[in-house]
Amino acid sequence: MRHLLTAEELDPDTASAVLDTADMLKSTLLGREVRKLPTLRGRTVITMFYENSTRTRVSFEVAGKWMSADVVNVSASGSSTGKGESLRDTARTLSAAGADCVILRHQASGAPQRIAEWLDPTGTRVVNAGDGMHEHPTQALLDAATLRERLGDVAGRRIGIVGDLLHSRVARSNTHLLRTLGAEVVLIAPPTLVPEGVRNWGVEVTHDLDSQLPGLDAVMALRVQAERMHGGFFPTEREYSVGYGLNAARTAKLPEHAVVLHPGPMMRGTEIAPRVADSARAAVEQQVRNGVHVRMAVLYHLLAGEENTA
Amino acid sequence: MNGVERTGRARLLLRSVRPYGAKEPVDLLVDEDGRIADIGELEETDATELLHADGAVALPGFVDLHTHLREPGREDAETIESGSVAAALGGYTAVFAMANTDPVADNAVVVEHVRRRGEEVGLVEVHPVGAVTAGLGGQRLAEIGSMARSAARVRLFSDDGNCVHDPLLMRRALEYTSAFGGVVAQHAQDPGLTPGAQAHEGANAARLGLAGWPAPAEESVVARDCMLAGHTGGSLHVCHVSSAGTAEFLRWWRSRPGGGSVSAEVTPHHLLLTDELLEGYDPRYKVNPPLRTDEDVRALREALAEGVVDCVATDHAPHAEQDKDCEWSAARPGMLGLQTALSVLVHTMLRPGLLDWRDLARVLSEAPARIAGLDDQGRPLEVGEPANITLVDPHAEWTVRGEELAGTALNTPFEGMTLPARVTATISRGRVTARDGRAQPYGGVLR
Amino acid sequence: MASRPSAGAAVPAEERELLSAEDVARTVARIAHQIIEKTALDSGGSHVVLLGIPTRGAPLARRIAERVSAFTGVRPSVGALDITLYRDDLRKQPNRPIEASSVPVEGVDDALVVLVDDVLFSGRTVRSALDALRDQGRPRSVQLAVLVDRGHRELPIRADYVGKNVPTARSEDVAVRLTEVDGTDSVLLRRPASGRREDSGAEDGTGEATNEPDPGEVGPAGKEQ
Numbered sequence: 001m002r003h004l005l006t007a008e009e010l011d012p013d014t015a016s017a018v019l020d021t022a023d024m025l026k027s028t029l030l031g032r033e034v035r036k037l038p039t040l041r042g043r044t045v046i047t048m049f050y051e052n053s054t055r056t057r058v059s060f061e062v063a064g065k066w067m068s069a070d071v072v073n074v075s076a077s078g079s080s081t082g083k084g085e086s087l088r089d090t091a092r093t094l095s096a097a098g099a100d101c102v103i104l105r106h107q108a109s110g111a112p113q114r115i116a117e118w119l120d121p122t123g124t125r126v127v128n129a130g131d132g133m134h135e136h137p138t139q140a141l142l143d144a145a146t147l148r149e150r151l152g153d154v155a156g157r158r159i160g161i162v163g164d165l166l167h168s169r170v171a172r173s174n175t176h177l178l179r180t181l182g183a184e185v186v187l188i189a190p191p192t193l194v195p196e197g198v199r200n201w202g203v204e205v206t207h208d209l210d211s212q213l214p215g216l217d218a219v220m221a222l223r224v225q226a227e228r229m230h231g232g233f234f235p236t237e238r239e240y241s242v243g244y245g246l247n248a249a250r251t252a253k254l255p256e257h258a259v260v261l262h263p264g265p266m267m268r269g270t271e272i273a274p275r276v277a278d279s280a281r282a283a284v285e286q287q288v289r290n291g292v293h294v295r296m297a298v299l300y301h302l303l304a305g306e307e308n309t310a
Numbered sequence: 311m312n313g314v315e316r317t318g319r320a321r322l323l324l325r326s327v328r329p330y331g332a333k334e335p336v337d338l339l340v341d342e343d344g345r346i347a348d349i350g351e352l353e354e355t356d357a358t359e360l361l362h363a364d365g366a367v368a369l370p371g372f373v374d375l376h377t378h379l380r381e382p383g384r385e386d387a388e389t390i391e392s393g394s395v396a397a398a399l400g401g402y403t404a405v406f407a408m409a410n411t412d413p414v415a416d417n418a419v420v421v422e423h424v425r426r427r428g429e430e431v432g433l434v435e436v437h438p439v440g441a442v443t444a445g446l447g448g449q450r451l452a453e454i455g456s457m458a459r460s461a462a463r464v465r466l467f468s469d470d471g472n473c474v475h476d477p478l479l480m481r482r483a484l485e486y487t488s489a490f491g492g493v494v495a496q497h498a499q500d501p502g503l504t505p506g507a508q509a510h511e512g513a514n515a516a517r518l519g520l521a522g523w524p525a526p527a528e529e530s531v532v533a534r535d536c537m538l539a540g541h542t543g544g545s546l547h548v549c550h551v552s553s554a555g556t557a558e559f560l561r562w563w564r565s566r567p568g569g570g571s572v573s574a575e576v577t578p579h580h581l582l583l584t585d586e587l588l589e590g591y592d593p594r595y596k597v598n599p600p601l602r603t604d605e606d607v608r609a610l611r612e613a614l615a616e617g618v619v620d621c622v623a624t625d626h627a628p629h630a631e632q633d634k635d636c637e638w639s640a641a642r643p644g645m646l647g648l649q650t651a652l653s654v655l656v657h658t659m660l661r662p663g664l665l666d667w668r669d670l671a672r673v674l675s676e677a678p679a680r681i682a683g684l685d686d687q688g689r690p691l692e693v694g695e696p697a698n699i700t701l702v703d704p705h706a707e708w709t710v711r712g713e714e715l716a717g718t719a720l721n722t723p724f725e726g727m728t729l730p731a732r733v734t735a736t737i738s739r740g741r742v743t744a745r746d747g748r749a750q751p752y753g754g755v756l757r
Numbered sequence: 758m759a760s761r762p763s764a765g766a767a768v769p770a771e772e773r774e775l776l777s778a779e780d781v782a783r784t785v786a787r788i789a790h791q792i793i794e795k796t797a798l799d800s801g802g803s804h805v806v807l808l809g810i811p812t813r814g815a816p817l818a819r820r821i822a823e824r825v826s827a828f829t830g831v832r833p834s835v836g837a838l839d840i841t842l843y844r845d846d847l848r849k850q851p852n853r854p855i856e857a858s859s860v861p862v863e864g865v866d867d868a869l870v871v872l873v874d875d876v877l878f879s880g881r882t883v884r885s886a887l888d889a890l891r892d893q894g895r896p897r898s899v900q901l902a903v904l905v906d907r908g909h910r911e912l913p914i915r916a917d918y919v920g921k922n923v924p925t926a927r928s929e930d931v932a933v934r935l936t937e938v939d940g941t942d943s944v945l946l947r948r949p950a951s952g953r954r955e956d957s958g959a960e961d962g963t964g965e966a967t968n969e970p971d972p973g974e975v976g977p978a979g980k981e982q
Binding site for chain 3: 027032303
């Protein structure tokens, strides 16, 4: 793996290898007082976030630090990008300053791909920490890690993804990865939030959540972003909640073993009811915990053995 | 000799050209007034300049209704001079410079400046396009009448880049310009349907996470404007038709009586490229309207072949390197087009048999000249006509390299593609303005 | 060795068996005896934990524990200690999967830990294992048992128990095969193909000279040979 730019590009072997590594890291660190491995000592990891996302940035930062990498956080407002420096120059500067790996969150779809092209000659690795409406591959990996823990295996399972599919990079990455790992994916949303051409993704698409519930092994509620609520994609928050919110009555229709996932931050009362979010089915905190191990695994796969794969 | 009296002394003799791709080559003599003086098998003449054309196809000089020359305002991307060089090298003898400059060409001063700069450079007729609305703001009409009466004699008006989306304002523009035979060239894009649009709305954009630019945003505005043109008696020209639906609507509308004066153009890139190219997020493929699907490309080729779409216009849009070498959403839309148009047309229309050389003369020269009301352009290659002539080597093959194109901009979407046919010489009013890849302005060789 | 007749231009890597399946079993048993003797494990001396270094150190540790148990009736604790995450040459190594570590529930604090590996070479694996072990707790002391010591140490590390000392050239490869992993028990010495023969021959000389086992460095097993 040279860069991690999309979940779509992960083949089954690579995806499983990263997930297996994450499992190993998790069990290695389990119950330790000092959660620190020397693996990436002397390597510099720079997180470059053009959008605020405390949870993702912190997760990468902790992952890097537990592997003993030197982690430097750059936020767009604090860097020279605020003064109009181009993305290319910023990326090249960080690379020249010694970044072995750049972790990028950017509002422009495809920005990590562009940076990877620009930095390819330098050997600096690029991880996509979420780009526009495109992909968020480490989120998909941590969701898959959580589903493997909860369900044993992802292959053959039927997973529903509910909500703003149109704007969601989490939905795109999860759809690709879950399918790669052999799961059936059902996308559930009102028609206004279903992207054009989505049926080419090899998934089922439906507008009716209730009829799907009894057949799902897991259901993932996507965040309803505040700015979307005023975009006319649905009449009111209340109506969305009535049709697509995960409430207790709905989750009661799920099979006993079914898991509820949410990438966070949650809009309690809109896409997920507090009682569901705090129930034993919900794996929200487990997702966050797995996020650290998955991101450690990604850094390990990108930065160990680098000189051979370069 | 045809027996027609020469209007002046012989100046330029073109040896062995094939008008409209005719089988047998002929010689063509141009007099000092820049008119065609004689055509046939000509003896040695007193011409001061001789051009061996080696059987090149001769077409009337090309006319581009849609060019961005960026001057004034963005001279780092293109100037009237560098754009004129590109035009001459591409076989053009007249170009229409779009109004979205800085300051906007929405008054007589700016359009006269553009016209005068074009004349100073002297490679190609530069006709300024006037803005429809003040500052391209879409709020109130620009001083259309003043621009029409100015020394630049503006006839084509467009807010290109923006759509005149207010229906009442569009109606007024069509009505107002009809007083002096003006034409409103509309960039058809309903802004309400394209907030933040980045790419053709379809499977590719959905997968790449790019906000969609749905075809109905173009089609609905084209339909509305056609109806307004029919109703008001104004003249509408539809810029850069990009969707199969627009072509289909125009086919229907133009087949009806009482449809008013409606014309349409298509760009070379929409005849060849599709949104599959967006895969790597390379902004050289970012353009507005966006590259669409194979189906759209097929429909546009058919529409051009049938005459439903009248002509080809380049939408030549040079951009400074920093405006393309960035992330997709930050990049400016637009592509270079002047030097590749002929080759793309040969590749997409002539080789597949959809058009022949005479048709190419129509779509690249005659139709655009007619739409814009240019009397001296798009004329037949006949004795007594202005000598605006483009010579084409139909057997040439060349690989497009942005670095080798005129000007500083590199943003050709055809980078690395090998295309057929090449313009070998351009003659504007009897003067050779480009020959074998070099532009020839007054008094010396440029570039 | 360079003068040894070649079997042809396209000679594949040559293989020589150093230990047969019976040899492996005998050697494991001998190491078990030595551990019993040195740790006084059967007389209630120490709490002994055998930690194998994956991949092949782990089954070796289990086998040694099984032998110890058979000879003494006392079953030492056994576990595995993966050192991948502690290597100092990760940048150069091809990406390798991390294997499971399993430290006995009672931990390693105050225990006598015997690290078990198949081949002792540069010593870097053992150094990494000492680092990994530090993160597991604080043993009273640490010893090292290996099936084969092939020389070429790059760090001041030596084994307490050695199954067999094998002088090698750097270019050669010692391959330990165990039923649990490879379906068969044996130890092979592999020599690179003839194209590199001259190289390895030259190195062979120095290799043998510098790797003649120093009696002082060899454990009891070495003396018995």
